[in-house]
Amino acid sequence: MRTRPLKVALLGCGVVGSEVARIMTTHADDLAARIGAPVELAGVAVRRPSKVREGISADLVTTDATALVKRGDIDVVVEVIGGIEPARTLITTAFEHGASVVSANKALLAQDGAALHAAAEEHGRDLYYEAAVAGAIPLIRPLRESLAGDKVNRVLGIVNGTTNFILDKMDSTGAGYQEALDEATALGYAEADPTADVEGFDAAAKAAILAGIAFHTRVRLDDVYREGMTEVTAADFASAREMGCTIKLLAICERAADGESVTARVHPAMIPLSHPLASVRGAYNAVFVESDASGQLMFYGPGAGGAPTASAVLGDLVAVCRNRLSGATGPGESAYAQLPVSPMGEVVTCYHISLDVADKPGVLAQVATVFAEHGVSIDTVRQQGKDGEASLVVVTHRASDAALSGTVEALRKLDTVRGVASIMRVEGE
Amino acid sequence: MRTRPLKVALLGCGVVGSEVARIMTTHADDLAARIGAPVELAGVAVRRPSKVREGISADLVTTDATALVKRGDIDVVVEVIGGIEPARTLITTAFEHGASVVSANKALLAQDGAALHAAAEEHGRDLYYEAAVAGAIPLIRPLRESLAGDKVNRVLGIVNGTTNFILDKMDSTGAGYQEALDEATALGYAEADPTADVEGFDAAAKAAILAGIAFHTRVRLDDVYREGMTEVTAADFASAREMGCTIKLLAICERAADGESVTARVHPAMIPLSHPLASVRGAYNAVFVESDASGQLMFYGPGAGGAPTASAVLGDLVAVCRNRLSGATGPGESAYAQLPVSPMGEVVTCYHISLDVADKPGVLAQVATVFAEHGVSIDTVRQQGKDGEASLVVVTHRASDAALSGTVEALRKLDTVRGVASIMRVEGE
Numbered sequence: 001m002r003t004r005p006l007k008v009a010l011l012g013c014g015v016v017g018s019e020v021a022r023i024m025t026t027h028a029d030d031l032a033a034r035i036g037a038p039v040e041l042a043g044v045a046v047r048r049p050s051k052v053r054e055g056i057s058a059d060l061v062t063t064d065a066t067a068l069v070k071r072g073d074i075d076v077v078v079e080v081i082g083g084i085e086p087a088r089t090l091i092t093t094a095f096e097h098g099a100s101v102v103s104a105n106k107a108l109l110a111q112d113g114a115a116l117h118a119a120a121e122e123h124g125r126d127l128y129y130e131a132a133v134a135g136a137i138p139l140i141r142p143l144r145e146s147l148a149g150d151k152v153n154r155v156l157g158i159v160n161g162t163t164n165f166i167l168d169k170m171d172s173t174g175a176g177y178q179e180a181l182d183e184a185t186a187l188g189y190a191e192a193d194p195t196a197d198v199e200g201f202d203a204a205a206k207a208a209i210l211a212g213i214a215f216h217t218r219v220r221l222d223d224v225y226r227e228g229m230t231e232v233t234a235a236d237f238a239s240a241r242e243m244g245c246t247i248k249l250l251a252i253c254e255r256a257a258d259g260e261s262v263t264a265r266v267h268p269a270m271i272p273l274s275h276p277l278a279s280v281r282g283a284y285n286a287v288f289v290e291s292d293a294s295g296q297l298m299f300y301g302p303g304a305g306g307a308p309t310a311s312a313v314l315g316d317l318v319a320v321c322r323n324r325l326s327g328a329t330g331p332g333e334s335a336y337a338q339l340p341v342s343p344m345g346e347v348v349t350c351y352h353i354s355l356d357v358a359d360k361p362g363v364l365a366q367v368a369t370v371f372a373e374h375g376v377s378i379d380t381v382r383q384q385g386k387d388g389e390a391s392l393v394v395v396t397h398r399a400s401d402a403a404l405s406g407t408v409e410a411l412r413k414l415d416t417v418r419g420v421a422s423i424m425r426v427e428g429e
Numbered sequence: 430m431r432t433r434p435l436k437v438a439l440l441g442c443g444v445v446g447s448e449v450a451r452i453m454t455t456h457a458d459d460l461a462a463r464i465g466a467p468v469e470l471a472g473v474a475v476r477r478p479s480k481v482r483e484g485i486s487a488d489l490v491t492t493d494a495t496a497l498v499k500r501g502d503i504d505v506v507v508e509v510i511g512g513i514e515p516a517r518t519l520i521t522t523a524f525e526h527g528a529s530v531v532s533a534n535k536a537l538l539a540q541d542g543a544a545l546h547a548a549a550e551e552h553g554r555d556l557y558y559e560a561a562v563a564g565a566i567p568l569i570r571p572l573r574e575s576l577a578g579d580k581v582n583r584v585l586g587i588v589n590g591t592t593n594f595i596l597d598k599m600d601s602t603g604a605g606y607q608e609a610l611d612e613a614t615a616l617g618y619a620e621a622d623p624t625a626d627v628e629g630f631d632a633a634a635k636a637a638i639l640a641g642i643a644f645h646t647r648v649r650l651d652d653v654y655r656e657g658m659t660e661v662t663a664a665d666f667a668s669a670r671e672m673g674c675t676i677k678l679l680a681i682c683e684r685a686a687d688g689e690s691v692t693a694r695v696h697p698a699m700i701p702l703s704h705p706l707a708s709v710r711g712a713y714n715a716v717f718v719e720s721d722a723s724g725q726l727m728f729y730g731p732g733a734g735g736a737p738t739a740s741a742v743l744g745d746l747v748a749v750c751r752n753r754l755s756g757a758t759g760p761g762e763s764a765y766a767q768l769p770v771s772p773m774g775e776v777v778t779c780y781h782i783s784l785d786v787a788d789k790p791g792v793l794a795q796v797a798t799v800f801a802e803h804g805v806s807i808d809t810v811r812q813q814g815k816d817g818e819a820s821l822v823v824v825t826h827r828a829s830d831a832a833l834s835g836t837v838e839a840l841r842k843l844d845t846v847r848g849v850a851s852i853m854r855v856e857g858e
Binding site: 034142291293298316323337 | 758
């Protein structure tokens with residue numbers, strides 16, 4: 001084994017960073033044996049140097065992250081600051097000064113992944129980011145390495161623990177959205193401002209990263225259709241249950257049937273209770289991958305948290321250190337397929353539509369005609385009278401999102417349709 | 430991209446081999462883009478050259494596997510023959526002649542993994558074998574790379590599809606073992622001689638491989654305790670259901686509580702219906718991994734079959750080809766921890782014991798005394814009278830296998846105990 005240590009600069013020492021530092025210290029011998037050389041924490045860049053950090057020597061702590069990554073003797077920079085800046089500049093500076101980078105930064109990877117990969121390649125360095133998607137769950141490595149000889153057709157995942165906690169709570173207790181959110185906040189599963197989670201921004205960033213790797217195509221954050229889950233109601237869960245379904249916020253990356261384009265989207269959807277994703281409880285994450293040869297795979301585990309995310313970071317750290325010792329680099333960005341990313345209108349799926357209609361003869365015929373005119377085939381219809389009005393629930397066969405939108409627009413114009421109570425996609429059938 | 434192709438020799442062209450050849454042909458452009466150079470099928474060694482092999486040029490087919498691996502221009506040998514010989518000699522010959530190796534051979538890896546890894550290292554070549562455990566499910570790579578910065582404490586898996594199909598059938602239909610086996614045979618899930626599957630030999634080989642990687646310790650096939658599932662009865666399933674459990678054939682690799690030793694075993698066990706492994710149906714495989722930092726992860730998918738296994742082989746092929754281009758090798762055997770492998774007697778778990786006893790006063794006291802004398806603490810007891818005799822079901826707290834064996838031996842000597850109807854371990858609590 002090499003005795004001269006590899007030097008690691010840690011950028012950020014919050015929930016994840018402090019766990020990374022802790023494990024680097026407590027498991028130093030194991031890491032050294034697995035890498036083939038010791039690793040040394042050479043510096044820790046933080047915003048508040050006064051905060052006591054157990055187990056980290058005060059000599060290592062600095063507020064000057066830029067100077068740290070420019071030192072020139074750093075082998076690997078671990079970026080767990082999050083957000084776009086200063087993380088982006090620090091990462092590119094790290095490459096310029098000869099370091100490889102391990103990052104847990106989903107927002108940055110989703111927004112500027114291509115530029116960062118290019119910078120890594122230009123300088124012959126590694127950029128690894130297993131921790132950016134679904135915490136501890138090995139997902140990036142299986143997708144870009146284990147399935148490198150296969151053709152992935154679909155990635156269907158629960159990639160946000162906060163929203164899964166909320167939806168699971170609504171499902172199991174009958175609670176409304178606000179009540180479940182309040183509980184998630186009280187238990188620390190939701191942040192004070194939950195927007196990034198509940199509006200699907202976090203999941204959309206992960207969808208962009210997953211779609212890019214799965215389809216060997218550059219997928220930007222803007223390419224991902226996004227719909228949050230704040231409007232999911234207890235009534236939606238009741239409807240779902242009548243269909244033998246539950247509701248999950250899903251990130252869905254799909255190759256079109258003709259193989260010539262891809263789509264990526266995040267929205268709440270009904271999935272059958274028999275689907276493995278339906279039983280993913282609490283704040284857990286799980287990702288279902290469908291490929292030509294391997295069929296259906298699922299990866300399940302904790303999607304967030306200090307220690308689980310640190311586990312993913314350290315797995316990458318070992319790989320990147322090994323690469324440095326052998327003088328090689330791991331797989332970089334693979335975007336050779338360059339498939340076009342289609343807009344949401346071209347997505348094909350099934351829909352569950354709940355309408356409030358007048359309870360009089362001919363209404364069903366009118367509604368059915370509108371579906372037919374838009375080429376949307378109906379699977380089942382259920383009508384229920386209540387107080388002179390009626391509720392009409394239509395579940396469609398597979399249709400394009402554009403055709404469905406056109407249908408709903410036309411339905412709203414019918415005198416007999418008082419309102420469209422809810423529209424929800426049905427996935428995983 | 431390099432234009433000179435990497436040359437691949439395929440040893441074996443059965444269910445898996447023919448799928449490997451097919452995908453190498455149909456996905457040649459994708460493989461080339463992902464590797465950075467084209468890959469060419471340079472030869473296919475088979476036993477019966479007369480058999481028509483769709484899509485494979487007759488010029489490539491040979492019965493002389495040894496000459497093929499000795500050619501000297503082969504970059505990667507893909508071994509999908511199975512069994513110990515001639516696979517072992519062919520693999521070492523391949524290393525001697527400069528090739529890296531991708532193998533799907535669990536029996537060989539479990540028996541001679543150490544020697545093969547040593548040969549690969551001696552010649553500076555790769556030995557990859559993702560396909561050897563749980564078919565398409567990425568498991569070897571996540572364990573040895575993604576979790577390289579973590580400390581794995583337990584691997585609990587359903588790693589044999591045939592036996593899971595049989596047990597699932599017994600559970601869902603109430604069928605007996607023979608009836609379920611017959612159906613598995615008729616559907617092609619079980620081989621004409623099912624011994625390797627139903628007696629747990631196949632799962633034991635996988636357990637040895639998984640334990641070795643998980644604990645960075647050499648675990649030989651002989652180190653794995655093995656008990657088949659041919660004696661599981663419909664009555665056992667009924668007992669399991671009363672406890673809110675089902676029965677699975679599990680491969681269990683554990684680090685002892687003090688961290689100083691490990692165990693590996695294969696046997697049928699009851700697991701709670703709430704455990705994610707309980708809902709793994711049919712011939713699917715799933716492996717649950719518990720680690721210090723990442724917590725609980727699960728990997729799920731098809732554990733066998735031509736195309737899924739080929740997917741795993743090709744993922745390895747891409748990695749090994751990339752390594753050759755960069756002049757590096759991937760992670761080799763990691764056995765630095767050298768933890769002792771403890772015998773079965775030291776395994777600690779819970780037990781479900783069903784006794785036929787005389788239905789008279791004092792029997793329960795006698796039985797309870799025997800448990801106490803052996804230091805086995807009782808969790809629950811259920812007694813049921815039938816025709817003058819009684820059935821006594823005892824579920825214990827955690828105890829060592831040796832203590833439990835001693836208890837059972839002493840119970841058999843009691844006049845009031847007519848017989849021990851069944852003993853089954855309870856896992857996953």
